[in-house]
Amino acid sequence: MKKIFLIGLLTLFLYPLSADGVSVNYSFIVLPLFFLLTGRPLRKPPLLFLILVAWYAIVFVIAALYQYDLHVEGFRRIASFMVFMSMFSYAIIRLDSDLVEAFKGAVILISIIMSVASVFLFLSLGGSALGFQAKDVVGTQRFGFIYILALWILYFLAPSGGYGTLFRYGSIVLILVGLLLTFSRTSVVALGGTIGLFALGRWVQWLRAPTLKRTTTGVAAVFGAAVLAVIILTAFPLTYDFFESRIVEFAMDPGAVSEDLEEEGSAGTRLAILRRVLDYVASNPVTGSGYLGVWTLFQGFAGSAHNQYADVLFRTGVVGFTAYCFLLFLIGLYLRRRDRGLFWGFLGIVFYGVFHETFKESQGAFVLTFLLGMTAQAPRAVVRKMPAAARHDEVSVSAGGALPMQT
Numbered sequence: 429m430k431k432i433f434l435i436g437l438l439t440l441f442l443y444p445l446s447a448d449g450v451s452v453n454y455s456f457i458v459l460p461l462f463f464l465l466t467g468r469p470l471r472k473p474p475l476l477f478l479i480l481v482a483w484y485a486i487v488f489v490i491a492a493l494y495q496y497d498l499h500v501e502g503f504r505r506i507a508s509f510m511v512f513m514s515m516f517s518y519a520i521i522r523l524d525s526d527l528v529e530a531f532k533g534a535v536i537l538i539s540i541i542m543s544v545a546s547v548f549l550f551l552s553l554g555g556s557a558l559g560f561q562a563k564d565v566v567g568t569q570r571f572g573f574i575y576i577l578a579l580w581i582l583y584f585l586a587p588s589g590g591y592g593t594l595f596r597y598g599s600i601v602l603i604l605v606g607l608l609l610t611f612s613r614t615s616v617v618a619l620g621g622t623i624g625l626f627a628l629g630r631w632v633q634w635l636r637a638p639t640l641k642r643t644t645t646g647v648a649a650v651f652g653a654a655v656l657a658v659i660i661l662t663a664f665p666l667t668y669d670f671f672e673s674r675i676v677e678f679a680m681d682p683g684a685v686s687e688d689l690e691e692e693g694s695a696g697t698r699l700a701i702l703r704r705v706l707d708y709v710a711s712n713p714v715t716g717s718g719y720l721g722v723w724t725l726f727q728g729f730a731g732s733a734h735n736q737y738a739d740v741l742f743r744t745g746v747v748g749f750t751a752y753c754f755l756l757f758l759i760g761l762y763l764r765r766r767d768r769g770l771f772w773g774f775l776g777i778v779f780y781g782v783f784h785e786t787f788k789e790s791q792g793a794f795v796l797t798f799l800l801g802m803t804a805q806a807p808r809a810v811v812r813k814m815p816a817a818a819r820h821d822e823v824s825v826s827a828g829g830a831l832p833m834q835t
Contacts, residue, residue, distance in 0.1 A: 434530035435537060442538040442791045444571055451570075451790035456797060457514050463521045473519040474804050480751050481516055484509075487748055491718020501720055508719040512743065514793060515755075518801025531798055532581045532769070538791075539578035540599055542571055543606025550609055556666040563611035563670070570789055572615030573780040575607040577773030577795065579619065584769035604660055608667040613674050618780040622772050698734045698783070701725075705733060705742045716745035736781030739788055755800060762803040774799060 438456075445453035463470060473481075488509045492502065523531075550558070550566045558565065579600060587596045607615050634642045661668040678684050690696045704725050709716055717724055722733045722742055733739035741749040756778060763771035777786050777795070787796040 431526060431530060431533075434527060435533040438530055438534035439537050439541075441794045442534055442574065444542075444789065444791050446570075446790075451788075451793075453790040454511060454514060454793065456794040457517055460517050460521050468521070470520045471522060471805070473516065477516055477519050477804060480755070481513065483751065484513060484744065484748060487715050487744055488718060491715040495715075495718055498718075498720060498724065501724070505719050508721065508743070511793065512719055515787070515797045515800055518797050519804035521801065523798070523801050523805060528767075528802065535574065535578045535581055535773075535795075536599060536603075539575050539603045539606065543575070543602045543609075546606050546609040547602075550664075556664075558666070560670055560673075562609075562666060566609055567611030569610070569612050569614065569784045571791070572607055572610045572612045573618065573777045573784075573786045574791055574795070575603050575610070575615065576619050576622070576776035576780065577770075578603050579607070580622070580771075580773035580776065581769040583772075584767075601656065601660065604656070605664060608660065608664060608671070611667070611670055612784075613671070614780055614783040616671055616675065617783075618776045621779050622776040625775070626772060701733060702735065702738050705738045709741055709745060713746045716741065716743050716748065719743045732785060734784060736784070736786045736788060739785055755803075759796075759799050759803050762806050763799065766802070766806070770799065 441453070441456035441459075443453055444451065460470075488505070492499075492505060498505070546566060550562065553562075553565060582596055582600050582603070585596055587593045607619065630642070630646065634646065678688075687693055688695045689699070701722060705722060708725065720743065722739065733742060737749070737753070740752045744752065760771065760774060760778070763774055777792070780786050786792040
């Protein structure tokens with residue numbers, strides 16, 4: 429019963445609620461408050477986290493003082509700062525194995541729910557008769573990275589019994605359909621990129637030590653992927669036509685690529701925004717915009733960076749951006765040793781962020797906060813496994829030995 433409750437709660441945290449196109453579901457922040465109100469012990473964050481919290485707070489104060497022309501946006505600056513800092517909130521609570529499993533279950537469940545909703549919307553609006561217009565009425569850029577995380581969690585899931593296996597493969601098919609119905613090239617490229625890296629790693633392992641088991645597993649994986657692709661693309665042929673046109677044919681047409689790189693094109697628009705971000709940060713390297721978004725660069729105060737990393741660079745400046753990237757590196761380093769499903773899913777999100785905001789979205793912010801909380805607790809997991817007599821002289825270590833701790 430407890431596990432069901434946790435999965436349900438974390439699923440609510442992942443629901444992509446928005447208002448006027450802005451993510452607003454930051455309800456995941458209530459979990460540390462729940463720990464506090466129920467008298468559960470809170471944990472001291474790693475020293476590195478405390479230093480970064482102090483630095484990001486300094487950036488906020490300095491920017492609020494000297495960017496006098498944006499004082500009218502003080503409320504938005506405060507709100508953006510609080511949302512950004514929420515990523516450290518789970519570093520003070522214990523994320524035990526039940527919560528980690530509930531988190532993975534919630535990612536799978538919300539992906540199933542959103543996939544089913546997309547299928548019903550697609551079919552109710554006419555299905556393939558929509559043509560490429562389906563991208564505007566069904567597609568989305570805001571959830572593809574959650575699908576990628578769910579797929580990798582499911583790939584490494586070890587189900588028990590026939591029903592567990594049926595659920596696993598059925599969920600993979602359904603979530604893949606949901607991912608295709610995003611009509612997002614980024615979703616397909618990010619998933620394909622992680623699959624390619626994973627396959628390359630397995631191939632290198634096979635070259636080093638070819639065994640019958642590895643050969644059989646590889647052949648079965650390729651055959652299964654081919655069958656799965658045929659089934660999905662037969663049921664939803666429009667997705668095949670769309671991605672063939674927008675990825676394969678596009679990549680083979682130099683004229684289309686050149687046109688896309690012009691300022692009116694998708695890639696050209698992103699490059700123009702990136703140039704403006706870099707110009708602004710060059711003039712404000714310490715504070716960036718002080719947590720205000722890229723919309724401040726445009727008339728009407730509307731727009732976004734279309735890039736997770738450009739967004740953070742713009743909001744926090746060079747030092748803040750460097751620290752942010754280092755935190756992502758620590759998460760990847762930790763997950764690579766702790767949980768392969770979360771690691772490959774996280775890597776997919778990192779790829780995805782090159783073309784769209786990920787951790788800026790509320791569902792992405794929750795994912796980042798949870799994974800950062802797991803990483804912050806890595807040294808404590810080591811301590812708990814040590815004999816009691818040895819704990820008094822334990823030397824704190826981090827994921828990969830890079831995260832300094834206070835004992």
